[in-house]
Amino acid sequence: MTSVTVKLRSWTISLLLVFTAVMAAQPAAVPNAPTIITFEVPGAGSGAYQGTNALGMNSLGVTTGVWTDPNNLTHGFIRAVDGTITKIDVPEAGTGAGQGTWPQSINTAGTVVGLYFDSKNITHGFVRSASGAISTFHCTGSSSSPAGGPACLNINKAGVVSGYCTNASGAFYGFERAAAGRLIPFNVAGAGTAAKQGTFGVQINNQEGIAGYYVDAAGVYHGLLRAGDGSTIVFDVAGAGTGTGQGTQAYAINTAGAVAGAYLDGKGVYHGFTRGLLGAVTTFDVPRESGTSALGINTGGVITGVYQDATYAFHGFVRAAAGGLTRFDAPGSVSTFPFAINATGQIAGFSIDASSVWHGFLRTP
Numbered sequence: 001m002t003s004v005t006v007k008l009r010s011w012t013i014s015l016l017l018v019f020t021a022v023m024a025a026q027p028a029a030v031p032n033a034p035t036i037i038t039f040e041v042p043g044a045g046s047g048a049y050q051g052t053n054a055l056g057m058n059s060l061g062v063t064t065g066v067w068t069d070p071n072n073l074t075h076g077f078i079r080a081v082d083g084t085i086t087k088i089d090v091p092e093a094g095t096g097a098g099q100g101t102w103p104q105s106i107n108t109a110g111t112v113v114g115l116y117f118d119s120k121n122i123t124h125g126f127v128r129s130a131s132g133a134i135s136t137f138h139c140t141g142s143s144s145s146p147a148g149g150p151a152c153l154n155i156n157k158a159g160v161v162s163g164y165c166t167n168a169s170g171a172f173y174g175f176e177r178a179a180a181g182r183l184i185p186f187n188v189a190g191a192g193t194a195a196k197q198g199t200f201g202v203q204i205n206n207q208e209g210i211a212g213y214y215v216d217a218a219g220v221y222h223g224l225l226r227a228g229d230g231s232t233i234v235f236d237v238a239g240a241g242t243g244t245g246q247g248t249q250a251y252a253i254n255t256a257g258a259v260a261g262a263y264l265d266g267k268g269v270y271h272g273f274t275r276g277l278l279g280a281v282t283t284f285d286v287p288r289e290s291g292t293s294a295l296g297i298n299t300g301g302v303i304t305g306v307y308q309d310a311t312y313a314f315h316g317f318v319r320a321a322a323g324g325l326t327r328f329d330a331p332g333s334v335s336t337f338p339f340a341i342n343a344t345g346q347i348a349g350f351s352i353d354a355s356s357v358w359h360g361f362l363r364t365p
Contacts, residue, residue: 039359173187315336
């Protein structure tokens with residue numbers, strides 16, 4: 001998987017684990033169980049592959065994401081802590097099926113970053129301030145193909161954005177965009193230059209550290225950590241496969257510089273991992289399941305992600321900093337996809353029901 005990708009336009013995913021509690025004969029007070037609420041954006045379609053997808057969340061529990069209407073046009077939303085929903089549409093976004101506005105991340109100030117598809121299906125980036133002002137941006141030298149513009153956008157507390165684009169050859173390069181608008185592209189030495197190869201900047205932290213990965217000329221994935229000064233560390237998790245489409249992918253980074261992600265082994269199985277700032281790597285799996293991927297990590301080192309079961313359904317998990325794993329599913333779901341975790345341990349994502357309709361969810365510990 002090129003990244004853990006869900007089909008919101010070509011992203012999918014996988015991960016989770018069993019947590020067993022032992023009861024004492026005279027148990028002490030039991031803490032409150034986590035709660036999961038689902039939500040819909042008013043006007044969201046109820047057909048297959050329509051509905052509401054939460055993709056990002058800030059430290060206050062405000063979420064952002066996309067909703068698809070009955071005509072398969074995509075729009076953005078912001079959901080406040082009290083449940084109030086604000087809809088977002090970039091004026092330049094196309095109005096055909098599969099086009100529209102895709103918010104992906106929101107910071108503490110309420111600034112949202114995302115992408116939009118124009119009437120020619122070309123992607124562009126946008127930033128929306130808390131007051132509602134929208135500015136758009138484009139990648140330097142990006143392809144004019146539908147996949148050419150920015151993707152996988154993430155924003156930190158200061159408004160600095162990370163992501164990746166494709167060039168005219170279809171190869172990827174990462175970028176960092178300053179709050180003032182300057183876009184700095186970057187590539188890792190050793191990254192391939194052919195189509196579907198190159199460098200992917202995925203998530204940025206408040207110190208401007210960027211976690212991601214690169215694909216070499218043989219099609220193998222390698223993890224990367226780019227510091228705020230531009231220096232880059234590349235790494236491979238022991239056990240990662242070395243064949244085409246295999247290797248290591250970092251998807252998330254916290255304020256301490258710890259990274260989380262997944263690696264694909266030589267047998268085609270995904271495993272979760274976390275890497276500390278000094279380079280120590282811990283791998284983990286949801287027991288007895290067919291694949292595990294870490295997608296988010298908070299300031300306390302708590303990780304969320306997905307696992308896939310034997311029926312190919314996806315489920316969510318939480319991994320405590322000490323290593324304990326808890327599985328979860330959103331109510332009424334066939335598959336559950338957690339995407340973001342904040343400092344308080346709240347998790348946002350979306351689920352898919354038996355009719356293939358999407359629903360946003362928020363899990364509170």
